[in-house]
Amino acid sequence: MSDTLASGILVSALLRRVNDAGGMGMVRARGDADSGAILMILNDGPGRSRLVERGRDSLGKRALIAAGPSGASDPMACDTYWRRRRERDPDLWVIELDIPSAERFAAETILDD
Incomplete structure (x- = not known):
């Protein structure tokens, strides 16, 4: 049995x-409720968007890892990236957060180690 919470609960x-x-948080694509990966579009302010996903750092601890193409603040590039990821991984959750300090909210909530 895994000691991490299910992706849907997180x-x-x-x-x-x-x-x-x-703030405003929304599901852009629903993934596997138990073990789907979580990709987040973080909107910290006007024109400040970036992609991160829940993963593991070099020490094996849960971390938010930068994802997507370089220059991912372009909304079209972000949209294209996550849609391609979903084609390859239908279990992927895609969440969009529109709030100042979006990364802090994500880290405090979904990093469970």
Whole structure:
């Protein structure tokens, strides 16, 4: 048995926290409820978007890892990237967070190690 929470529960908790804090969080694509990877589009302010995903760092600890093409602040590039990822991995969750300090909300909620 795994000691990590299911992806669906982590996503629900993250969206609730962001929405309760006055931001907006939405599911762009629903993944596997138990073990789907989580890719996030973080919108920290006007024109400041980037992609990160939950993964493991070089020490094996859970971390938010930069994802997507370089110059991923381009909304079309971000959209193209996650849609291609979904074609290869239909279990992938794609979450968009629109709140200042979006990375902090994500890290506090879905990094469980």
